[in-house]
Structures are given as C-alpha cells and as structure tokens.
Amino acid sequence: MAKKGGKGVYLAALILFLGGLGYLIYSGISQDSVYFLNVSEALAMDESALGQARLFGKVAPQNIQPKAGGLGVSFDLNDQKNAAQTIRVIYSGAVPDTFKEGVEVIVEGIFVNGNKEFKATSLITKCPSKYEKKNREG
Amino acid sequence: MHFFANLMLLIALLAALGAGAYACLALLTGKRNVLVLIDRANISIAGFVSFASIVMTIALVNRNYSFKYVYEYVDNTLPIFYTLTAFWAGADGSLLFWMLSIAVMGVVFTRLNLFNEFSEKTRLYYWLFYMVIQAFFLLILTCWSNPFMELVPTPLDGRGLNPLLRNPGMIFHPPLLFLGYAGFTSPAVLALASYVSGELKSWVSFCRNWNIAAWIFLTAGIILGCWWSYMELGWGGYWAWDPVENASLIPWLSASAFMHTAIIQTKRNALQRSNVFLMSLTLLLCVFATYLVRSGVVQSLHAYGENGVGLPLLTFMLFTIALICIVLVVGPKVEGNTLSCLNSRQGLLVITAWVFLGLGLVVGLGTMWPVISKTWSASPVGLDARFYNRVCLPLFSLIILMFTACPWFDWKEGIRERRGLMLVGGSFLGGGIISYACGLHNPVALITSAASIASLVSIFALFVFMPQLRRVTSSIGTYGLHLGVALVFLGVAWSGPNKIEQEFIVKPGASIQLGSYTMNFKKMVEGQTPEMAKISAIVEVTENGKPVGLLSPERRIYRNFQQPFAEVSVIPSLGSEIYATLLSVDEQGNATFKMSINPLINWIWIGGTLMCLFGFVAFRKPRLS
Numbered sequence: 001m002a003k004k005g006g007k008g009v010y011l012a013a014l015i016l017f018l019g020g021l022g023y024l025i026y027s028g029i030s031q032d033s034v035y036f037l038n039v040s041e042a043l044a045m046d047e048s049a050l051g052q053a054r055l056f057g058k059v060a061p062q063n064i065q066p067k068a069g070g071l072g073v074s075f076d077l078n079d080q081k082n083a084a085q086t087i088r089v090i091y092s093g094a095v096p097d098t099f100k101e102g103v104e105v106i107v108e109g110i111f112v113n114g115n116k117e118f119k120a121t122s123l124i125t126k127c128p129s130k131y132e133k134k135n136r137e138g
Numbered sequence: 139m140h141f142f143a144n145l146m147l148l149i150a151l152l153a154a155l156g157a158g159a160y161a162c163l164a165l166l167t168g169k170r171n172v173l174v175l176i177d178r179a180n181i182s183i184a185g186f187v188s189f190a191s192i193v194m195t196i197a198l199v200n201r202n203y204s205f206k207y208v209y210e211y212v213d214n215t216l217p218i219f220y221t222l223t224a225f226w227a228g229a230d231g232s233l234l235f236w237m238l239s240i241a242v243m244g245v246v247f248t249r250l251n252l253f254n255e256f257s258e259k260t261r262l263y264y265w266l267f268y269m270v271i272q273a274f275f276l277l278i279l280t281c282w283s284n285p286f287m288e289l290v291p292t293p294l295d296g297r298g299l300n301p302l303l304r305n306p307g308m309i310f311h312p313p314l315l316f317l318g319y320a321g322f323t324s325p326a327v328l329a330l331a332s333y334v335s336g337e338l339k340s341w342v343s344f345c346r347n348w349n350i351a352a353w354i355f356l357t358a359g360i361i362l363g364c365w366w367s368y369m370e371l372g373w374g375g376y377w378a379w380d381p382v383e384n385a386s387l388i389p390w391l392s393a394s395a396f397m398h399t400a401i402i403q404t405k406r407n408a409l410q411r412s413n414v415f416l417m418s419l420t421l422l423l424c425v426f427a428t429y430l431v432r433s434g435v436v437q438s439l440h441a442y443g444e445n446g447v448g449l450p451l452l453t454f455m456l457f458t459i460a461l462i463c464i465v466l467v468v469g470p471k472v473e474g475n476t477l478s479c480l481n482s483r484q485g486l487l488v489i490t491a492w493v494f495l496g497l498g499l500v501v502g503l504g505t506m507w508p509v510i511s512k513t514w515s516a517s518p519v520g521l522d523a524r525f526y527n528r529v530c531l532p533l534f535s536l537i538i539l540m541f542t543a544c545p546w547f548d549w550k551e552g553i554r555e556r557r558g559l560m561l562v563g564g565s566f567l568g569g570g571i572i573s574y575a576c577g578l579h580n581p582v583a584l585i586t587s588a589a590s591i592a593s594l595v596s597i598f599a600l601f602v603f604m605p606q607l608r609r610v611t612s613s614i615g616t617y618g619l620h621l622g623v624a625l626v627f628l629g630v631a632w633s634g635p636n637k638i639e640q641e642f643i644v645k646p647g648a649s650i651q652l653g654s655y656t657m658n659f660k661k662m663v664e665g666q667t668p669e670m671a672k673i674s675a676i677v678e679v680t681e682n683g684k685p686v687g688l689l690s691p692e693r694r695i696y697r698n699f700q701q702p703f704a705e706v707s708v709i710p711s712l713g714s715e716i717y718a719t720l721l722s723v724d725e726q727g728n729a730t731f732k733m734s735i736n737p738l739i740n741w742i743w744i745g746g747t748l749m750c751l752f753g754f755v756a757f758r759k760p761r762l763s
Contacts, residue, residue: 009480013489021496024532025503028525036437036508036520045517054520056437071641071721071730094641094721094732097372097693097702106437108522 034108039079039087042115050111055118060086061101067092073099077118080104091120098125140205143193143286150186150241151276153179158269161262170258176265177248183272184241191238194231194285198224203296206287207231213298215668215697220299223309227299229432229447230285232312237275239320244268247324247348255762256332256339263331267461271323274454282446298698301670307366314359315386319424321352322393326421330462333414336470339762342403342413347757349417353397354753356390361746372704372719374639374734376742379526381436384505385427388498393420395494398487405549406484408475411466416491418462423498425455436508437520482551486544490537497533501526527582527634535586538627541620542566542593545600558599565595573631580635590628597621615756622752625745632738639734646727653735655716656680657689662727670696672705675720675729679709691720691731715739 035053037045042055060076060083067073072092079085089107099105109120157179164172194207198221203209211224211231226232247253256264279285302308325345332341363383364376377383396416399409430436433448478484503510504525508518546558553559569591570584578584597617600607607613642650644659651657658678665672677689687709693702709716714737721730 006477006479010477010485010488013480013485014492017489017492017496021500021533024529025500028504028529029507029521032525032528033507033511033519033521036518041517054522071643094730097704100701 038081039077040082040085042087042111042118043079043085045115047111047114050115052108052110053118054106054108055087055089055120056080056104056106057087058083058104059099059101063088064101066095071095073123077105077107087115088117089120089123090117091123093121093123096123096125099123139193139197139202140286140288143190144280144284146186146190146193147276147280147286150183150190151273151280153183153186154269154273154276157183158266158273161266161269165259165262165266173258173261173265176262176269180241180248180265180268181245184245187234187238187241187276190286191225191234194225194234195222198222201296202292203294204289204292205285206289207285209289209293209296211296211299213296213698216296216299217669220304220309224299226312226316227303228285230279230283232316233275233279233283233447234285235313236316236320237272237279239317240272240275240323243317243320244272244324250344250348252344252760252762256328256341256344257335257337259335260328260331260337260339263335264328267327267330268324271327274450278447278450282450298696301694301696301699301703302370305366305370307362307369311359311362311366314355314362316359318352318354318356318359319389319427321348321355322389322417322420322424325349325352326418329414329417330465333411333469333472334465336472340404342400343761346400346404346760349393349397349400350753350756353390353393354750356386356393357746357753358750360386360390361743361750364746365743368739369706369708372706372732374637374717374719374732374736376739379504379523381505382431384501385430388502388505389420389423389427391494391498391501392416392423395491395498396420398491398494402477402484402487403474406475406478408477408484409488410472410474411469414469415462415466418458418465422455422458422462425451425458429455430505436505478550481547483544483547483549483554486540486547490540490544493533493537493540497530497537500529500533504529531582531586531630534627534630535582535589538586538589538593538624539566541623542589542596545596545617555603558596558603561599562592562596566592569595578632578636583631583635586627586631590624590631593624594621594628597624612756612758615752615754618752619749619756622745622748622750625741625748627745629738629740629742629745633736633742636737637734639732641721641730641732643728643730646729652733653714654681655686655735657718657731657733659729659731662723662729663690668697670694673720673723675723675731677707677718677731679716686716689716689718691718693720693723710740712740713737 037053037055039055039057042050042053055077057077058080060078062076064073064075071094073095074088074090076086077089091107104126106124106126107118107120108122109118112119157176160172161176164170197205197208198212201208201212201214207228207230211227212221226235325348328341328345368376396413399413399416402409403413429448429451433451435448477488504521508520511519542562543559546553546555546562548554566588570588573584573587578587597620600617638653640652644650646659646661649656649658660676660678663674663676672692672694674690674692679686679689689707689709691707692705694705695702704719704721706717706719714735717734717736719732721732723729
C-alpha cells in the first residue's frame with residue numbers, strides 16, 4: 001500500500017536521476033561531438049571552425065596512391081552529389097577490402113592545410129549491405 | 139506466379155481493411171457477434187501472405203530469375219541453405235518476412251487459451267488496431283517495396299548473395315529481429331485495446347510469456363548481429379554504435395524497461411497506464427528502427443537503399459503516436475494500488491525501468507543528433523562511439539548494480555536479507571580489487587566488472603540463502619537470465635579497454651610478438667572452390683615456447699564479386715582469444731595482418747546465449763487476474 005510521502009520520494013529520485021543523466025549527456029555532447037560533413041559542406045565551412053570531423057564521400061577514380069611498402073592510402077574524396085568538390089585524404093592504417101574507386105567511404109580525422117587535406121585516422125567503406133544494390137556495380 | 143503472388147497480397151490488404159472497418163462499425167453501432175467473421179478474415183490474411191511467401195520460397199529454390207528479387211540475391215553456385223535464407227536478404231523480402239511473422243503470430247496469439255476471456259469490446263478494439271497495422275504493412279508490400287517484381291527477359295544467372303551475408307550469424311540475425319518486432323505487435327495492440335475498453339482482465343499477465351519470447355528473439359538477433367560483425371567483418375569489434383545497430387537496441391531497451399514495470403503490475407496491481415505506454419512505445423520503436431534503417435534520415439556505415447518507404451513509415455509512426463496519446467487520455471482511469479516506498483523491490487524495479495528508458499533516450503538522441511543539431515547548426519554535428527561509451531557504460535553498470543541488490547529487498551519495504559546485501563557489497567569491492575590487480579584500470583570498466591562479479595556472487599548466494607527459490611522454475615529462469623547479463627557485461631568491460639591490437643607486415647618464415655604471444659608466419663596456401671578462390675596464411679602461435687594453436691586467416695574472391703573479402707581466424711579461449719585478419723598479400727608473398735588479443739570476449743556470446751535460454755525457463759502458466 002502507499003506510504004506517506006512515497007510520491008515525494010519518487011519525484012526526488014526522478015529529479016536526481018534526470019539531473020545525473022542530463023549531466024552525463026551534456027558532458028558527452030560537449031566533449032565527443034564532431035562534425036558529420038559531406039565534402040561540399042566541409043569545403044564551404046570556415047577553416048577556423050574545422051577540427052575533428054567525420055567525412056562522407058565517394059572515392060575519386062584518379063590519384064589513388066597506396067602507400068609504398070606499408071599500410072595506408074592517399075586518395076581524392078569526391079562529394080557524393082557533386083564530383084567537382086574534392087578533398088585529398090591521407091590515411092595510414094589498414095585499407096579495407098572493399099575500398100576502390102567509386103565506393104562510398106566514411107573517414108574520421110582532422111583537417112590539415114586549411115580544408116583542402118584531411119588526415120584520416122579511420123577509413124570505413126560503407127557496408128555493401130544486404131539492402132544495397134548499387135555498391136556492387138560501383 | 140508473379141501475378142498470383144501480388145494478387146494474394148492485394149486480397150490480404152483488402153481483407154485487412156474490410157475486417158478493420160467491420161470491427162470499427164461493430165464498435166460504433168454496438169453490433170455484436172462479428173468476432174467470428176473477423177477471426178476468419180484474420181486467418182485468411184495469414185493464409186494469403188503465407189501463399190505469397192511460399193511462391194517466393196519456390197522461386198528461390200528453383201532459382202527463378204524472372205523474379206527480380208531472386209535475380210538480385212541468388213546465383214547458380216549459391217548453396218541451397220543460403221538460397222533459402224535469401225528470402226530475408228533484401229529490403230523487400232525482409233518486409234515480407236516481417237508481415238508473414240505478424241500474420242502468423244496474430245493467428246497463434248488469438249488461439250491462446252484465455253484470449254477469449256477478454257471482453258468482446260476489448261477484442262473488437264484489438265482487431266481494429268491489429269488490422270490497421272496489417273493493412274499498413276500490406277500497403278507497403280504492394281506499393282513501395284514489392285518483392286514480386288518481374289524481370290524481362292529472364293537472365294540465365296543471378297547476381298548472387300553478398301559474401302558478407304554468407305555466414306550463419308548474419309542469416310539468423312535479421313529474421314530473429316523481425317520475429318522480435320512482430321512479436322511485440324499483439325501485446326501492444328491488446329494493451330491499447332484493454333485500456334481503451336476499461337478491461338478488467340490483466341493483459342500483462344496474459345502476455346507475459348509471449349513478451350518474454352519476443353524479447354528473447356530480439357535479444358538473440360542483437361547478440362547474433364554482434365557475433366557476425368566480430369567474426370565476418372574483420373575489424374575485431376562487435377558493436378560500433380552505428381545508427382543501424384542502435385536501431386534495434388532502442389526497442390530492446392524499452393521492452394526491457396516494460397518487463398520490469400510489468401512485474402509491479404502483476405504483483406502489486408500498480409502502474410497500469412505506464413505499462414500500456416511502455417508496451418505501445420516498444421512497438422512504435424520497432425517501426426522507428428525500420429525507419430532509421432530504411433529512410434536514410436541519418437548517415438550510416440551501412441549503405442541501405444532508399445526505396446521510398448521512409449515517408450509511409452514516418453506517417454505511420456505519427457499516426458501511432460496520436461493513437462497512443464488518444465487511448466491514454468480517453469481511456470477510463472483504472473484504480474490501482476500506488477507504489478510502496480523507494481526502499482523496496484518495487485522502488486528498485488521502477489528505477490531500473492528509468493535507467494533502461496534513460497539509456498534508450500541516450501541512444502536515440504545520439505543517433506538522431508545529426509538531424510537534431512541541424513536545427514541550430516548549418517553543418518550537422520554527430521556523436522561518435524566515445525559519447526556512447528562515456529554515457530551508456532555507467533548506466534549499464536547502474537542496471538547491474540540494481541539487479542544485484544534488488545532480490546535482497548522486500549516487496550513492500552525494507553531489506554529482506556541483510557547477509558545478502560553485505561555479501562553483495564563485499565563482492566563488489568573484492569571484484570573491483572581483483573579486476574584491478576588483473577590489469578583492468580579503466581575506471582568505468584572497473585566498476586562494470588566489479589558490478590558483474592558482485593551480481594554473479596549475489597545470484598549464487600540467493601539460491602543458497604533462499605532454498606525455496608530452487609523449486610520455482612520461473613525464478614531459476616529469471617535469475618539465470620540475469621546471470622547471462624552479468625557475463626555479457628563482464629566480457630564487455632574486459633574486451634573493450636584491455637584489447638591489444640596491432641597491424642603487421644610479415645615475410646614468410648618471420649615472427650612477430652603480440653602481448654605475450656609469438657606469431658610465426660609459416661606460409662601461404664592457395665585453394666579454389668566453385669564459389670570462390672582463396673589464399674590462406676598459416677600462422678603458428680606460441681606462448682613462452684609452448685604451442686597455443688594455428689591461425690589461418692584467408693582472403694577470398696567470390697564469383698560475381700570483384701573485391702576480395704577477408705575471412706578471420708581465431709584461437710578461441712575463455713580467457714584471451716587470439717584474432718587474426720589477413721589484410722593483404724603482396725607479390726613477394728609478404729602478408730599484412732591485423733591481429734588482436736581479446737580478453738574474455740567469448741563470455742559475451744556465452745552470456746547472450748544464457749540470456750535467451752533461461753528466458754524460456756522463466757515462462758509461467760498465465761493467469762488473467
């Protein structure tokens with residue numbers, strides 16, 4: 001049965017919980033948020049505003065240069081819609097199997113030399129998933 | 139056959155619309171005795187959808203490439219097992235499978251003992267809501283996502299199944315998720331129907347086993363997805379907090395919250411309205427999961443095709459939200475008990491449900507952040523894995539601590555068994571010290587590991603201190619399920635921060651050192667099958683001179699797929715598992731490997747399996763009061 005003041009205790013607990021959750025979310029958002037950008041959006045942004053980012057784009061057919069004698073690759077990343085918009089990506093880790101010209105990739109890292117070059121710490125090709133058909137033709 | 143399959147779906151759509159309208163009419167006019175006819179209509183819908191599904195299965199088995207869907211996911215060399223499971227390999231087929239599950243489960247649900255004990259009004263509302271849902275899915279299947287499109291002229295060979303999907307983990311992951319999603323449909327609809335009609339019988343008790351089964355399907359689907367990701371994608375991880383992964387986790391979290399508040403309604407007859415809300419929220423979030431995956435609203439690692447279902451799904455979600463709000467506002471207020479003090483098992487269950495919902499909110503917010511941030515930022519801002527790890531792990535640790543402490547509290551108020559709580563406190567401290575001494579130094583992971591160890595001790599202590607629990611099968615199931623959760627989080631806490639990973643380029647005959655292990659790269663071996671050409675690297679692993687095992691990671695080139703695929707190799711262990719991916723091989727025979735040592739990772743799969751198996755043991759004979 002209900003105890004006297006039971007609702008008040010639940011309300012206080014809820015406020016405490018929401019306060020803690022709010023703090024966790026706030027600290028997470030302020031420390032771990034990064035720009036999610038298409039190439040054209042990155043090129044349109046001010047240099048000073050760019051730092052760490054996740055970039056979405058397509059691997060350009062020309063200028064794919066595997067790093068000699070080691071892991072990594074440098075390539076031009078085209079905007080998904082406008083191939084004229086390009087950023088050079090330098091990546092020095094293991095290159096995924098599915099990486100090749102025309103595939104959609106996601107790179108994470110920082111902008112160097114203004115917003116013309118991107119030093120990537122991770123390179124992921126979009127999963128050629130069960131629902132996707134076009135990737136196979138790429 | 140294309141025409142007949144399409145016709146079946148169309149007739150099913152018309153039947154659903156007709157039966158829904160009939161139920162609506164009966165509710166408005168007070169006309170009764172229509173339930174038999176609606177029930178028959180429902181069986182016919184299941185029959186028509188089953189017929190369409192049989193057509194699809196026959197087309198797959200016969201590799202009938204005049205079906206566009208078959209052409210896109212099957213080829214002449216695909217083994218029969220994968221040919222059959224290609225049923226749910228694509229967007230259209232998986233929606234058909236989802237609809238089939240809803241239809242068949244709907245028939246089974248209404249055949250359960252005691253369903254007819256619910257009032258006629260409740261059942262009429264049930265059928266009205268249920269028919270709307272079936273009609274919506276059938277509309278999608280006949281308009282935007284039709285699996286029975288014809289291809290002219292008929293090709294001689296298909297394109298074949300994506301090699302990444304040729305793995306048992308991936309084959310069973312999607313249908314289990316869909317069975318989970320479909321499973322929540324009937325209870326959610328019955329919850330809304332019961333509430334709006336002022337039903338006196340308890341839908342929560344009636345649906346208990348059913349909900350557990352749906353929850354098991356969803357859990358198994360998520361765990362299998364993690365296992366597939368770990369074993370097949372070759373990146374060495376199992377969860378990347380990608381929108382597509384988060385999509386299935388969000389309804390799982392709300393379903394888990396409901397499972398805990400449902401206990402309070404069953405035992406104490408409280409929280410009626412909250413439970414209706416949580417149950418229908420779970421169904422809504424299952425549709426939201428599909429919307430996230432198929433609409434392209436957020437960028438994902440997965441390149442899911444957009445086939446126009448985004449807008450219909452969004453419309454349906456808005457309709458469902460409106461319906462839930464109306465039912466909760468219009469429905470008669472049911473007089474129930476209020477909750478006992480916070481210092482009780484009820485109180486802890488409520489907080490556990492809050493934490494589950496908080497987690498759902500965090501994951502949902504994080505996933506949608508690129509969309510939300512667009513309201514004030516010209517360029518979208520997203521949140522990466524660090525955000526989720528920072529926010530979610532403490533919350534999961536809190537849940538583990540809650541279920542560790544909860545059984546030692548009394549239902550109404552106060553502590554039931556002081557010895558147990560002291561043991562929990564001691565084992566939490568001890569677990570933390572042992573974990574730290576064994577090398578786990580990440581603070582959040584340390585708390586998670588200590589909480590998991592404490593809960594393992596607590597569950598065993600419960601059966602020692604309270605022998606009566608050993609005689610109740612459903613208690614064994616419930617606590618066994620929680621034991622599985624503790625093992626999963628023990629694995630998560632250790633395998634994340636304490637993983638050792640490195641990439642190497644090695645010549646044949648050379649050795650490399652990873653942690654305490656020496657990897658001797660012996661040779662390359664080439665092979666060929668009708669399906670693929672492959673090359674394997676043979677690596678002998680030793681520790682302090684003693685042989686540990688042999689790794690043979692492969693690179694495969696499948697027929698019809700030009701790019702190579704990596705097949706990982708592991709030396710399984712309940713302690714540290716050794717994991718290797720062959721990234722590339724150059725002309726001189728030098729191999730590039732990615733290798734890692736993953737401590738306690740197999741406990742995630744063992745714990746996940748126990749969660750599912752003990753879930754079945756938790757079943758109990760349903761009562762309606």
